[in-house]
Amino acid sequence: MSTWRFKEIVVMAALSVVFAVVYLAFFPVGKVLVGFFGPIGYDLIFGIWFIVSIIVAYIIRKPGAAFLSETIAAMVEVLIGSTAGPMLIVAGMVQGIGAEAAFAATRWKNYSTWVLMAAGVGSAVTSFIYGYFMSGYVALSTGYVIAMFITRVISGALIAGLLGKALSDGLAKTGVLSSFALGKEYRKKNAA
Template identity: 25%
Template sequence: MNKNKKMTLRDVIAMSVISIVFGILYLFWIFINGTFGAAIGPFSTAILSGLWIMACTVCGYIIQKPGVAFVAQMMAALTEVLVGSVSAGSVLILGFTQGLACELILLILMYKAWGRKTIILMGMAGTMGNFLTSYYLFEWNLLAPWMLTSLIIIMLLSGGITGWWSVLIAESLGKTGVLDSFPVMKGNQGRAVDG
């Protein structure tokens, strides 16, 4: 990780741009979820759940500083609300719990591991933050045990896939040269720690 743990203006600008883009995409994914949700219920949310945490996984991987994953997710959630989400309260609560869960993985690893495995774990943790929130907020606690187990498995897979995609997105951006001054491109991804 970058030795300087303070966020710079460059970090804030990059995080803001990425979070705004994902916040707009999050709103689009709500419409997709609503369409499929009519047919398959909460399984639609479970399948798409990883997509709603990409701001924190992409920004966390690129910037590699404490607090970035959480703040990025909150910025994306706020953007989603500002561009038209009708569920402002639940969107902000979900953004909070998803970002907190992702940040918790980095805290447990003491902000020293930034490789693919870490970002995949962040994705999985973020979807579990989503699950726990949905369990109470959307009354998933009333669902049958087999359904809850299925939702957890699907959400963990969705989060893991999203973590992997986030690394690919950041590495693709890195090939353009736009991320040359960020830790992700300076070889400080913690690959020696977690591959």
């Protein structure tokens, strides 16, 4: 089960590159939201930056898929010009660990909607802890920090978890994932 096939590695890498571009595209959106709402603006859409880990893990269903895909996406972001620099790779790893923990808790056997949402929440929690120390949240009021945390957790569950599931299910319906775990599950469900 845990042996990776070449095509799984290729799909993980390809999705990571695609979402690195998506991630970069969302930075200006976050800046606009920060302009309107303050630091919590980023938290409203923070789930977008976890989504590749949920999509790749849901499609491939192998230990390490969430962590590796998020780490690769962060590396690609840096290579294609993120102004965040190399520390972004660490942030990607932290986010990937959060998602991976949810899948590890089920021993990589449960990819239900709730587990996918929990993976988004896991990324939100680990990224928030990291951000708390690296981004100076300590200077903000306790109530505001709590609001930021709750907003990020909801964003992780809804954007990364639910949207990630919807995008993956949409791909499965096309048949392009027929040789992957999600595609096989989709075929089996529709054959019954």
